[in-house]
Amino acid sequence: MIELGPQSVAFLFFSVFALGGALGVVTSRNLMHGALYLILSLFGVAGFFVLLSAPFLAAVQVLVYIGAIAILFIFAVMLTRGMTRLTETLNRQWWLSAVVSLMLLAVLLVGVILPVWGEGGTNPNMPSTDLVATTVDLGVALVDGDQYVLPFLVSSLLLTAAMIGAIVVARDDTE
Amino acid sequence: MEQCINVIETLAPCLVASGTDPGLAQFISILLGVLLVTIFPLGGVIIFIWIERKIAARVQDRVGPNRVGPYGLFQNVADALKLITKEDITPAAADRLIYNFAPIVATLSVIMIWAVIPFSPVHIGVDLSIGVLYFVAIGSIGTLAFMMAGWASNNKYALLGAFRVVAQLVSYEIPMVLALLVPVLIAGTLSMQEMVQAQLGMWFVVMMPLSALIFYISNLAETGRAPFDLLEAESELVAGYNIEYSGMKFGLFMASEFIHAFTANALFVVIFMGGWAGPGVEQFPALGFVYFLGKTMLIYIPSLILRATVPRVRIDQMMNFNWKFLVPLSIINVLVMAFLFKVAQVLSLTPPPGLETDFIANLPLTAVLLAGNIVMIIGVLTVLRNTGRRERLEAEARRADDVRAPAPTMGR
Incomplete structure (x- = not known):
């Protein structure tokens, strides 16, 4: 059973931000909303960095991804008014992107999740000073x-x- | 285990002693701290606006607010009440969610900066190890608020205003960050509190006046104050990004602008003028608060007089000034200062360990860096004078041509 401390609550909170934002990016018909959802998602990832005791990466995440890249996205979207009412959700290459994302998922599962899954993978008793x-x-x-x-x-x-x-x-x- | 001495200094142990769950007690004390840090700028804005209106009035040979309360002190309380009770209008074609979130994001982006501003040796919201970077990152969220407001209003003037905001804020972030690099380099830290401690011997404004000046100018542009108030140029844009906002939503934008102006000066004091540093702070940490506010006022009031006196620059002048002057200058500044600091380290002119806070021990390093700065400033002034002279001669030549061959006028 996972212990529900303040860290876990914060993790859940940021997970909702990151995943909900990502879901919003791919489902919203309005490009402007999509860009703002992306910012929400990136903000959630910045929160993960804080929870992982990497404040520098968190600040850089906000500064570079939200402050520069997302702003540039929004700027481009603002200049193209016609793209705010998109109707077609799938184009002809949908199967290709599905294959690529499934492969990415497989790589992440095998390469990142599997090594730390179960007994011996993670060591919760390791003092955090060794990691930080x-x-x-x-x-x-x-x-x-x-x-x-x-x-x-x-x-x-x-x-x-x-x-x-x-x-x-x-x-x-x-x- | 901490002891409950009294409720004011040790709130969490006192709550535990009175039977509260330790986790809850800590939560309550953190919540109170957050509230205190937030309320200071939010409550202070009433005073900031009053100071600003009084000074602008004096510059323009008026009296300023003088009806509500002594010296018109409560004028802004009355204004705030008026803004709250005003009708709240949302344009029919506006994007409601973004429209309503924009003022909140704008205020948040300014209030959150106060989390890392040290008021005294012991009073700080949170002494992040990346304080300076945090403030730059939060500042970039402010840009987002202006874009959300400009786009969601569905108004061409608001959208034009938002375009200008982005062009201006994103451009001036570069010299600001490059100017901040120098104090970070010398202090060897990104934490705000350690930054102040590094200045106990000598203020950074003496060591690096050029960085301080670049930071001040780009901060002025970041806050959208005259001469860089293009985002709300009334004669061109009616009101700018906030044109469709009314009631307290407009009030939030206005409040965040005034708080930002004060915050920018507070940051200047923390990074370049020693923050809370002053005589007697070790014995009475609360004195630091007085020094901090006093120094901030020393910078804040001239910036208000500046705002009330200078004209607005054109957008092409603003961009040229940034990209062709400030950015190259700040890059040169970083290179020269890093080189001089290394030279001083090799010649062991830096204060010996244990004497960092001593005034005398800091003098050799200060002399080296200041000399480098003076050389750079003289070079910049020479270049500026030559450019100015060339442009003046060109303008005179053009005028002479016009006199010789007058432009065709309309027939009589």
Whole structure:
């Protein structure tokens, strides 16, 4: 029997946010509502990060996903008024997306849920101090030669390239 | 186990002693703390609006509110009562749910910032380890509220206002975050309380005036105050994103704007002017509250005079100023400051361990960083002067051309 502490209540609360929001995204006919449901869902995920003692990731989740990406979505939706009354819910590729999402579900079940399922998978008696990494640890990990400095540099290079690419695409060639 | 000394200081142990369930007792004490942190800005807004109206009146050679209560102090109470009793109109074609949620989100996004603002060494809502990042993240939710309001109203002026809000707020977030990077770098922490403690020896505004100035300007734009009040440019947009709102829903938007203006200055004080730091705070933590509010007023009142005196900039000027001036400047600022800080560390000019709060021990580091700042400021002023001169010459040349070949006028 799961013990119903404040953490579990908060987890249920954020789960409702994340799953309900995700359901709203795929069922709502109005793109604007869909974007707002997406924000609700992302907010729920930020709550999970807080429960997992990763406040930095929670703040980044809100800042990047809600503050930048979702706002950009809404901005694009606002500029296209005709897309607020969608009627067709399925297009011709529905079976393809169904296959892909089923495969994703299978991968998640086998790769993430199975290893921690049942006895020996999770260890609730492990002291949380062994698990919790501070923001300082995260910062050090990103610039430490033994850890993630190469992925960090590569992804920043990718972002810079993407930014330059966007400027080139958006630029007026006539000048 | 904590002891019940008196109800005010140790509420939770006292409740347990009187037979309440420990979990419930803790819940009640946390709830009371949350209420206190929330009520401060919400109650304070009555005073903020009064101060603002009085100062704007003085600048414009008027008296300002002076009928209700002494010095018109209760004018805003009367206004709030009026707003609550006004009819609440929802446009027929509005998106009801989003329309009704927008003012709540707008107020929330400002109130939630107060959770991480330290009032004194011991009084803070919650000392998050990511305080600075939290405030930036919450600020980005404010943008969302304006977009919800502008879109859900189903009004073209509201929608135009919302477009402007997004363009402005998203753009000015970049120099703001880059300016915040420097104090975070020097203090070595993201927590608000540790940020204040890092300034016990020397305020960051002395160490890095350029970052402080960039943060102040972009904060001014984030709050949508003059000269950056394009989101509610009356002559172009009638009222902006909140045009369809009436009654207390409009009141919430107005209150959140005034609270935001005060909050922005409070944040400036916490991050650059030492927050609650001042003589005698160690003995009497409550003094910190007085210092904090006093310093905030020191910044807040000039910002109100600024608001009442400067004209509004054009939208292209605003965007050019941000992208072609503030963003490059703040990037250079971060690079130079990081380099100088590293140099100071290598030359061991930083205060030795144990002496971080000592004024004298902080002087070498301050001198290095301040010198770097002065060089940068001189460079910026030179560039600005040359640009201004070139533009002036071009304008004069254009005018001379116009005189020689007058534009064709309408026939007589």
